[in-house]
Amino acid sequence: MKYGRIVGWGKYAPARVLTNDDLARMVDTSDEWIVARTGIRRRHMAGEGETTATMSVEASRAALARAGLLPQDLDLIILATTSPDYFVPPASSMVQDMLGAKCGAFQLQAGCTGFVYGLATAQAFISTGLHKNILVIGTETISRNVDWQDRETCVLFGDGAGAVVVQACDEPTGVLSFVLGSDGSGAQHLRVGIGAREVITPEVIAGGGHFLRMNGREVFKFATHVMGHAAAEAISQAGMTLSDVDLLIPHQANLRIIELAARHLGLPMDKVFVNIQEYGNTSAASIPIALVEAIEQGRCKEGDTLCLVGFGAGLTWAAAVVRWGVSERPFAMSLFAPIARARTQAGVTLRTAQTVAGMQVTMARHQLQKRAGKAVEVAKSAASAALLPLYTRVDKWHTRDKRE
Ligand code: ACO
Numbered sequence: 001m002k003y004g005r006i007v008g009w010g011k012y013a014p015a016r017v018l019t020n021d022d023l024a025r026m027v028d029t030s031d032e033w034i035v036a037r038t039g040i041r042r043r044h045m046a047g048e049g050e051t052t053a054t055m056s057v058e059a060s061r062a063a064l065a066r067a068g069l070l071p072q073d074l075d076l077i078i079l080a081t082t083s084p085d086y087f088v089p090p091a092s093s094m095v096q097d098m099l100g101a102k103c104g105a106f107q108l109q110a111g112c113t114g115f116v117y118g119l120a121t122a123q124a125f126i127s128t129g130l131h132k133n134i135l136v137i138g139t140e141t142i143s144r145n146v147d148w149q150d151r152e153t154c155v156l157f158g159d160g161a162g163a164v165v166v167q168a169c170d171e172p173t174g175v176l177s178f179v180l181g182s183d184g185s186g187a188q189h190l191r192v193g194i195g196a197r198e199v200i201t202p203e204v205i206a207g208g209g210h211f212l213r214m215n216g217r218e219v220f221k222f223a224t225h226v227m228g229h230a231a232a233e234a235i236s237q238a239g240m241t242l243s244d245v246d247l248l249i250p251h252q253a254n255l256r257i258i259e260l261a262a263r264h265l266g267l268p269m270d271k272v273f274v275n276i277q278e279y280g281n282t283s284a285a286s287i288p289i290a291l292v293e294a295i296e297q298g299r300c301k302e303g304d305t306l307c308l309v310g311f312g313a314g315l316t317w318a319a320a321v322v323r324w325g326v327s328e329r330p331f332a333m334s335l336f337a338p339i340a341r342a343r344t345q346a347g348v349t350l351r352t353a354q355t356v357a358g359m360q361v362t363m364a365r366h367q368l369q370k371r372a373g374k375a376v377e378v379a380k381s382a383a384s385a386a387l388l389p390l391y392t393r394v395d396k397w398h399t400r401d402k403r404e
Contacts, residue, residue: 001127002127002128002129002168002169002170003123003126003168003169003170003171003172003173003175003176004119004123004126004127004134004166004167004168004169004175005166005167005169005171005173005326006164006165006166006167006174006322006326007068007165007166007326008062008064008066008068008069008163008164008165009063009162009163009291009292009295010058010061010062010063010066010162010163010292011062011160011162011288011292011293012055012056012059012160012161013044013159013160014045014055014160016044016046016047017042017045018043018044018045019041019042020034020035020041020155023154023155026148026154027148027149027150027151029151037254038156038254038255038256038276039254039255039256040155040276040277041277041278042279043158043279043280044158044159044279045143045158045159050159051091052079052081052083052091052139052140052141052161053084053091053095053098054098055141055159056079056081056091056095056137056139056161057095057099058161059137059161059162059163060095060099060135060163062163063135063163063165066165067133067167069165071099071100071101071102073133074101074103074134074135075103075104075131075133076103076104076105076122076125076131076135077096077099077103077104077105077106077135077137078106078108078118078122078134078135078137079091079106079107079108079118079139080110080114080117080118080136080138080139081107081108081109081139081140081284082109082111082112082140082142082145082192082313083140083144083145084107085141090105090106090107091107091139092105092107093105095137101135110284110312110316110318111190111283111311111312111313111315112251112281112286112310112311112313112316113284113311113312113318114138114284114312115137115138115284115285115286115288115310116178116180116287116308116310116319116320118137118138119136119164119166119175119178119308119320119322120175120178120180120320121136122134122136122166123166123175123178126166126168129168132167133165133167134165134166134167135163135164136163136165136166136288137161137162137163137288138163138284138286138287138288139160139161139284139285140157140159140160140161140282140283140284140285142157142158142159142212142281142282142283143159145192145210145211145212146211146212147208147211147212147213152214153211153213156253156254156280157212157280157281157282157283158281159282159285160282160285160289161285161289162285162288162289162292163288164288164291164292171325172323173325174322174323174325175321175322176322177235177237177321178318178319178321179237179317179319179320180317181230181316181317181318182315183314183316184314186218187313189215189218189219189315190212190213190215190313191212191213192210192212192213193209193210193213194209220256220257222311223311224260224264226315227250227251227257227258227261227309227317228260228261228264228265229264230309230318230319231250231265233319234307234309234319234321235307235321240305240321242265242266245267245271245305245321246271246301246305246306247271247272247273247299247300247306247307248262248271248272248273248306248307248309249287249290249309250262250272250273250308251281251287251309251311251312252276252280252281252287252289252290253276253281253286253311254276254281255277258272258274258276274290283312284312286310291306291308294306300324302324302325302326303324303325304323304324305322305324306322306324308322
């Protein structure tokens with residue numbers, strides 16, 4: 001049996017930041033209320049030109065560089081998101097193309113739980129020996145689906161991306177167990193009400209049907225109940241107990257939900273990673289961004305056991321136990337990473353140059369064709385003008401001949 005070890009990671013947060021005070025100038029809320037009820041202080045907002053695809057590419061490039069891999073080394077790309085660039089095509093294919101990868105890619109929608117679903121899917125492909133290197137991404141541009149006049153939702157969400165490279169290995173590191181859950185009977189508690197059931201019409205737009213709507217209290221009850229249970233089940237499936245867990249990395253939706261889940265599990269808060277104050281709820285991007293920050297802060301050490309757990313729209317939940325270990329080739333990696341980063345950058349520059357050059361050649365061809373077409377037209381009308389007196393004379397002779 002093969003294990004899916006995390007060998008690369010990266011995140012992207014848009015530069016634009018919205019503070020609670022900024023929000024208090026937009027809707028009837030306050031920094032005190034938001035901090036006390038959610039723990040959120042700031043969130044990042046996608047700027048002009050930033051979308052789920054572009055942010056995914058940024059996070060993925062960092063993850064590939066850290067893994068010492070090129071986009072062409074990937075066997076599969078899984079992108080978890082609830083806010084793709086378009087209904088169709090899937091943003092996963094846009095990411096595959098922008099990276100220059102030559103592999104299958106698909107988009108996965110399981111609400112905020114999507115990244116853990118993606119990790120579990122990657123592990124399934126790897127454990128069967130089908131694939132070796134899989135890129136799993138969680139990204140949201142959720143700010144574009146938020147009603148900025150609805151204080152009950154707009155204070156909660158933010159944008160960003162997180163990505164990991166999962167690689168096949170023989171040692172029991174990486175994803176050791178996972179639990180995936182769904183209860184669609186609670187679907188109405190969290191939804192964006194457009195799609196095949198509710199097509200987009202001016203009336204639907206006027207009623208705000210295209211915005212994310214949430215029954216906060218119901219989601220809160222569901223979340224506090226399910227987070228602890230899912231984590232406990234994944235830990236037990238991995239043949240472990242709670243004392244084996246070094247760090248819990250929960251979905252960052254609300255600090256109170258996280259604290260209640262930790263209490264339910266009997267886990268002290270110093271074993272729980274929290275960064276909600278900086279990002280708010282970034283839905284499918286929240287767990288990978290938190291994982292990357294935990295790694296960057298030195299909170300994931302060789303041999304540590306991590307438990308990732310989330311809940312979200314669907315309603316869904318998911319948990320995974322991950323044994324942290326990247327030491328198989330630390331020296332090689334430390335040498336190779338900058339080289340790979342440079343190669344990736346060179347590849348991207350080359351692709352961009354090729355595209356630009358291709359466009360210039362096409363434009364030049366069109367211009368030449370246009371100019372040649374014009375020249376032919378001019379020559380034709382000049383020839384016609386030159387021949388006109390001749391035609392007229394021939395015509396006259398012809399008419400005279402006929403008369404005679
Ligand atoms: N500022 C000020 N007051 C507010 C705000 C706000 N931004 N939002 C709501 N209020 C008011 C309400 O109107 C209500 O007023 P009322 O008592 O006069 O009716 C009062 O605050 C309390 O409202 P509650 O809903 O009871 O507040 P609660 O303590 O439950 O907190 C919250 C609300 C933060 C939304 C909470 O219910 C929650 O976090 N729920 C889960 C949300 C979640 O996790 N969503 C995403 C999950 S899936 C995903 O990530 C896509």
